[in-house]
Amino acid sequence: MAHDGVVVNMLSLKKHYKNGNGIRVSTSGNYADVGGEQLWIDVLNATLEHGLAPVSWTDYLYLTVGGTLSNAGISGQTFLYGPQIGNVLELDVITGKGDFMTCSKDKNSELFYAVLGGLGLFGIITRARIVLAKAPKRVKWVRMIYSDFSIFTRDQEHLISTKGLEYLEGSLMMDYTPANNWRSSFFSPSNESRITYLLKKHGILYCLDMVKYYDDETVNSVDKEVQMLQEGLNFIPGFTFTRDETYVDFLNRVRRGEITLKSKGLWDVPHPWLNLFVPKSHILDFNAGVFVDIIHRQKKTTGPLLVYPTTKIVWDDKMSAVVPDEDIFYCVGLLHSGSFNDWQDLDNQNNEILEYCDRAGIKMKQYLPHYKSKEEWIKHFGPKWNTFQERKAKFDPRMILSPGQNIFNYV
C-alpha cells in the first residue's frame, strides 16, 4: 500500500486526547464526534452508554471509521439509512497539502464530498461527526430460504420498499459446503439436515435475512409485525427460522465467526474478495452467469457469498463513491477464503467473473475497487472522473496520499 512511502499509525492519535477516548456524544444526542482511528465496535459501545447508536453499519465492526468512510461502509441497513458515508455531518481532514480543514455539506464542501468514498486520496480523516439515533435493545432476525433466484430477489425488492424492517441481506448456500458456516450457524442440527436434503435437490439455495429491531415498548407487538412483513413472501414453505438477539450481539455477529476461525488458525489466510454493485436489470443474468455457471460449477470457494439490494436514492452522487446508474442495484460480496496454495485459483475466478460481466454488458461497479491501469480507473469513475482528478490536484497536488490505490501513482 505504501511502496517507498509512509504508513500512518492512526491509533497513535489516541495518545493526544486531553479528555476521553476520542468518542464524544453531543449533548443533543444527535451525533457523536469520533476520531478517524476509532473502531466501529468502540463507537458502538461508547454511544450505547447514552442509549444511542449510529444507524448505518458494516457487517464487521473491527474496522476504523476513517477506513470505512474512505470506501462507503455498507451492510443490511444501507437500503434504509444509506451507506455510512451518508450519515456523516462533518469531518476534520488533514489534506495532502498539510492543511487542517473542517468540512461539511456547507463548509469546504468540495473536500467533504471528495473524502467520503475517496479511497484515502485527498486527506486523512482525523474526526468524523456521525449521526446517532436511539438504540434498540433487541432484534428479531429472520432467515427464509428460497430455491428460485428470481422469486428471492423479487421478495428482497418488495421488502426494501416496505416500511417496518431495519436490515435486509441475502446469501447463497451451495451443495458442496455446509449450511452452517463460520459466519453464521443459524440452523439447529435437525434443521441443518432438512436444509442439506434441499441443497442436494437444488444445488444452490438463497437465504433472505431480515431484521426487525425492538425494545421494551414494542416487545409485545414485534412478533405480529414480523408476521405481517412475511405475508405474501414466497420462500419455501416451512423454511423460515428466527433468532432473538441483543442488538449488540446482532451487530457484532461476524466477531463470533472470527473468534472461531482464529482458534482454528483459519482467519489469517488469503482472502481474494470481490465486491460488486450489480444493477437490478442484470441481476438475473449475474445469477445465471456467475453464481450458477462459474462459482457453483467450479466449486472452489468456501467463503460467504452475499447478495442484497439497495437504492440509489440513499447515495449522494456528489461523494466520491461510485455506484451503478440504476434506481436499484445489488451489493454482491464474494468473500472467498483461500489458502496459501490456492489463492491464485480464486483470483483467476474473480477475473473470470469480471470478464463475464464485461462480455454480458453488465454495467456493474466494483466496491473496494482494484484496478491496474489508468484507463480502467477512468472507466470506473465514469462521469465523476474529471471532478475526481480536479479534487486530487486541489487537495493533494504532490500525490503523496494512498499511492497504493494505483490511480494517480503507478508502482
Ligand SMILES: Cc1cc2nc3c(=O)[nH]c(=O)nc-3n(C[C@H](O)[C@H](O)[C@H](O)COP(=O)(O)OP(=O)(O)OC[C@H]3O[C@@H](n4cnc5c(N)ncnc54)[C@H](O)[C@@H]3O)c2cc1C
Ligand atoms: C473482515 C472485513 C470485513 C469487512 N466488512 C465490510 C462490510 O461489511 N462493509 C463494508 O463496507 N466494508 C467492509 N470491509 C471493507 C472495509 O470497509 C475496508 O477494508 C476499509 O478500508 C477498512 O478500514 P480499515 O480501518 O481496515 O482500513 P485500512 O486497511 O487501514 O485502510 C484502507 C485504506 O483506507 C484509507 N484510510 C484508512 N484510514 C483513513 C483515514 N483516517 N483517512 C483517510 N483515509 C483512510 C487509506 O487509503 C487506506 O489505504 C471489510 C473488511 C474486512 C477486512
